[in-house]
Amino acid sequence: MTIDSIEDPPSTAVEQLERFGLSAYAARTFVALARLGSGTARDVSQVSEVPRTRVYDAIDELHDQGLVDIQHSSPKRFWAISSETASRTFEHELQRRTEILRTALDEIEPAQRRAEQRGVWTVNGETAITNRVLEFFASADDEIVYMTVEDLLTDEVIEALGETADRGVSIHLGGVSQDVQDRIQDTIPGATMFESLWVWSDTAAGRLMMVDGEKTLVSALVNGAEATRSDPRSETAVWGEGDTNSLVVVLKAIFTWRLDTGEPK
Amino acid sequence: MTIDSIEDPPSTAVEQLERFGLSAYAARTFVALARLGSGTARDVSQVSEVPRTRVYDAIDELHDQGLVDIQHSSPKRFWAISSETASRTFEHELQRRTEILRTALDEIEPAQRRAEQRGVWTVNGETAITNRVLEFFASADDEIVYMTVEDLLTDEVIEALGETADRGVSIHLGGVSQDVQDRIQDTIPGATMFESLWVWSDTAAGRLMMVDGEKTLVSALVNGAEATRSDPRSETAVWGEGDTNSLVVVLKAIFTWRLDTGEPK
DNA sequence: TAGATCTGTAACCTATTTAATCACAAAAGA
DNA sequence: TCTTTTGTGATTAAATAGGTTACAGATCTA
Numbered sequence: 001m002t003i004d005s006i007e008d009p010p011s012t013a014v015e016q017l018e019r020f021g022l023s024a025y026a027a028r029t030f031v032a033l034a035r036l037g038s039g040t041a042r043d044v045s046q047v048s049e050v051p052r053t054r055v056y057d058a059i060d061e062l063h064d065q066g067l068v069d070i071q072h073s074s075p076k077r078f079w080a081i082s083s084e085t086a087s088r089t090f091e092h093e094l095q096r097r098t099e100i101l102r103t104a105l106d107e108i109e110p111a112q113r114r115a116e117q118r119g120v121w122t123v124n125g126e127t128a129i130t131n132r133v134l135e136f137f138a139s140a141d142d143e144i145v146y147m148t149v150e151d152l153l154t155d156e157v158i159e160a161l162g163e164t165a166d167r168g169v170s171i172h173l174g175g176v177s178q179d180v181q182d183r184i185q186d187t188i189p190g191a192t193m194f195e196s197l198w199v200w201s202d203t204a205a206g207r208l209m210m211v212d213g214e215k216t217l218v219s220a221l222v223n224g225a226e227a228t229r230s231d232p233r234s235e236t237a238v239w240g241e242g243d244t245n246s247l248v249v250v251l252k253a254i255f256t257w258r259l260d261t262g263e264p265k
Numbered sequence: 266m267t268i269d270s271i272e273d274p275p276s277t278a279v280e281q282l283e284r285f286g287l288s289a290y291a292a293r294t295f296v297a298l299a300r301l302g303s304g305t306a307r308d309v310s311q312v313s314e315v316p317r318t319r320v321y322d323a324i325d326e327l328h329d330q331g332l333v334d335i336q337h338s339s340p341k342r343f344w345a346i347s348s349e350t351a352s353r354t355f356e357h358e359l360q361r362r363t364e365i366l367r368t369a370l371d372e373i374e375p376a377q378r379r380a381e382q383r384g385v386w387t388v389n390g391e392t393a394i395t396n397r398v399l400e401f402f403a404s405a406d407d408e409i410v411y412m413t414v415e416d417l418l419t420d421e422v423i424e425a426l427g428e429t430a431d432r433g434v435s436i437h438l439g440g441v442s443q444d445v446q447d448r449i450q451d452t453i454p455g456a457t458m459f460e461s462l463w464v465w466s467d468t469a470a471g472r473l474m475m476v477d478g479e480k481t482l483v484s485a486l487v488n489g490a491e492a493t494r495s496d497p498r499s500e501t502a503v504w505g506e507g508d509t510n511s512l513v514v515v516l517k518a519i520f521t522w523r524l525d526t527g528e529p530k
Numbered sequence: 531t532a533g534a535t536c537t538g539t540a541a542c543c544t545a546t547t548t549a550a551t552c553a554c555a556a557a558a559g560a
Numbered sequence: 561t562c563t564t565t566t567g568t569g570a571t572t573a574a575a576t577a578g579g580t581t582a583c584a585g586a587t588c589t590a
Contacts, residue, residue: 013369066393083370104278105348128331
């Protein structure tokens, strides 16, 4: 996935810098310096609209993080590190911190997790749902039935299906158009394709999954077609596991009936 | 560099989660769920000391980010994603955001940067200073003189020196003990070693650098020996470039005199 | 079934942070 | 010398987030 082109680079940069923990003043000051190269408090204030007297505080913050160098003349001059250096700095720092988080969480986590969670669970967000799906794929022993709208059939999912198929799990894939099927046959050679079970209207469709007849997931897109920037499309899912799980029972009934009696294509 | 062992995993995890943008309640709630696996609001409240009535808000926040799944029963049950999944989620998200930041900053940055910055600049922090040093190394054409306390002679720096030497730049390295010299000779075959110019007492020492006789950097460690957790050691540096730069003039005088008349070892 | 307890939502208060303004002395320039 | 600029500190205002309380509807228990 490549980066979407940005409509307003300065404010995009400011937004990201703030999310990385900088104050609004510091973020705007850094961006101002980035376009100036170097400048005085007055220069910065003019292009960033940060009150001049507060530029100094912002600089302190940036200087402590190594993002800005200072020339102690009068007037003081400030110099922002290069875009590339700044990006790498953040990347390293965040890498370091996720590693700390990982080891801390590993130590916290009890030894035996996932002792058969009962009931029906809900998940929000496409990436989170994809994560669950991939985890279920990884736990599959025998069979996967997966129906999806094509929007959600990313390379990541296709690849995971391929790896699972290589492990000897049989794949039944539904809901995808002919040309996408052709593209997929290479990655998942043994996959069986089947038609959508019902009219899979594009507005509220999502995905349906069943693994080994005992783990299921259903999702729906809320703003499928008319997604806007202020109101983007969002995916919501429910999942459940275990023979007796109500969601499993219902989906198993549907899938089994249809896969046995329907025409596998 | 490997991760230091952690003294208090739960609070370390909470700290990192907060720095990644979660509220204190959400962070503590997630950590509580991580050790419980799953639980109700009451369970969470007891182990996390988050007021029970606010657990629900925290869960909303976590659910929206896909870190927690919800079971809409009564009482509601909450389930935290695995440590591994959580870490990967953050890693991806942060990777994505640094990429956005990078492209935004690239578009902001003027074409010609670094038009010979005049004056003397100060930098704070070991990593930031190392960054400058590495940038100077990369710009070297002819000669590098580098003196450092061994603490600061990391593999990263050694490697960069090696690559620069491979480009045909001659390296003069000072201040390191005999056994470290031996280790380095492999990575930087052509390097010339020399004794410390003066008594390089370990408390306030840092590094000295001169590149091509026109770019210099000097640093000092503030709490070299007696660094504690509450008052960690910190490095501060000044740098300058250009023939006429005062810092350059002074350092060039020292180095030239000593390197010509002193005994290169 | 009645009473007691528990659960989830919402409103509220307070502490902390942070953005924004102002006052002013020292320094630099005219 | 006078004016302008610069940097520091104090102060105010607004927004955020932590913490508390009230309460109605569920759930449990005797």
